[in-house]
Amino acid sequence: MNTVRHENGVEYLRSDKISSKHGFSTRKGGVSTLPHTSSLNLAFGRGDDKETVLENLRLFADAVGFDAEKTVSVRQVHSADVRYIDASFAGYGYFKEDTFSCDGYVTDVSGIVLGVKTADCVPIIMEGCGSDGGVRAVGAAHAGWRGTVSGIAASCFNMVKDMAGSPERVRIAIGPSICGKCFSVKEDFVDAVGKLLDKEVFDKFIIPDEQKAGVWHADLAEMNRYFLCLAGALPENIDVSGECGCCNPDRYFSHRYGRGERGTMLSVIEMPRVSPR
Numbered sequence: 001m002n003t004v005r006h007e008n009g010v011e012y013l014r015s016d017k018i019s020s021k022h023g024f025s026t027r028k029g030g031v032s033t034l035p036h037t038s039s040l041n042l043a044f045g046r047g048d049d050k051e052t053v054l055e056n057l058r059l060f061a062d063a064v065g066f067d068a069e070k071t072v073s074v075r076q077v078h079s080a081d082v083r084y085i086d087a088s089f090a091g092y093g094y095f096k097e098d099t100f101s102c103d104g105y106v107t108d109v110s111g112i113v114l115g116v117k118t119a120d121c122v123p124i125i126m127e128g129c130g131s132d133g134g135v136r137a138v139g140a141a142h143a144g145w146r147g148t149v150s151g152i153a154a155s156c157f158n159m160v161k162d163m164a165g166s167p168e169r170v171r172i173a174i175g176p177s178i179c180g181k182c183f184s185v186k187e188d189f190v191d192a193v194g195k196l197l198d199k200e201v202f203d204k205f206i207i208p209d210e211q212k213a214g215v216w217h218a219d220l221a222e223m224n225r226y227f228l229c230l231a232g233a234l235p236e237n238i239d240v241s242g243e244c245g246c247c248n249p250d251r252y253f254s255h256r257y258g259r260g261e262r263g264t265m266l267s268v269i270e271m272p273r274v275s276p277r
């Protein structure tokens with residue numbers, strides 16, 4: 001179950017399935033003043049200057065309690081690629097220029113913060129624990145429809161699972177994203193996705209509109225939940241927010257609601273810091 005937190009004016013969501021420091025940002029509590037990025041825009045290239053975005057990141061980091069400079073969130077390209085992140089990548093995408101693009105990350109490096117940027121796409125964070133309950137690895141994935149159908153959630157899960165040693169000890173939170181009602185799709189989408197999915201999966205998650213011919217509705221968050229379970233995640237270990245930005249444009253940024261004019265949210269998870277002995 002997701003709970004809403006307020007810290008110094010920053011509003012974010014957290015999941016009680018996840019013990020590592022984590023949060024799904026909303027659009028509230030930042031310093032952006034443009035109508036479409038107001039106020040907690042966490043991506044470059046949406047109209048805010050660089051300092052504004054970095055200040056927003058610091059505000060979000062202070063609220064959640066992670067180190068902004070340890071955040072890794074590079075250019076996203078709707079791929080199914082998941083990369084292992086070592087300490088040398090700290091700050092990539094915000095404080096250091098990214099030298100690669102990527103839509104999923106895993107790490108076991110203490111204090112590294114994995115971040116995925118969304119505004120309708122599905123943010124997924126996870127942690128894998130050892131048999132003693134200690135967190136062994138964390139992961140994050142950005143799943144738009146391309147990433148969803150090409151299996152980025154399962155790729156990320158498999159890496160975290162291998163590092164944790166068991167699929168049953170991986171816990172997952174799926175954050176706010178566009179709902180099936182708001183995500184209407186047309187024939188081009190249906191043709192492309194139809195080639196990638198089994199008919200059974202397709203019929204389960206891509207539903208014809210009741211009124212309009214040639215329009216379908218796709219539930220990306222539930223598709224990701226399904227693929228994670230297929231990969232071996234326990235249903236009781238998966239938390240799905242169910243919140244939709246397009247239904248709640250005052251709280252979240254939504255690409256579809258804003259017709260492309262929008263800020264961007266960040267979902268983060270930190271590999272727990274090891275206290276010095």
Ligand SMILES: [Zn+2]
Pocket residue numbers: 178179180181182183244245246247248
């Ligand atoms: Zn909606």
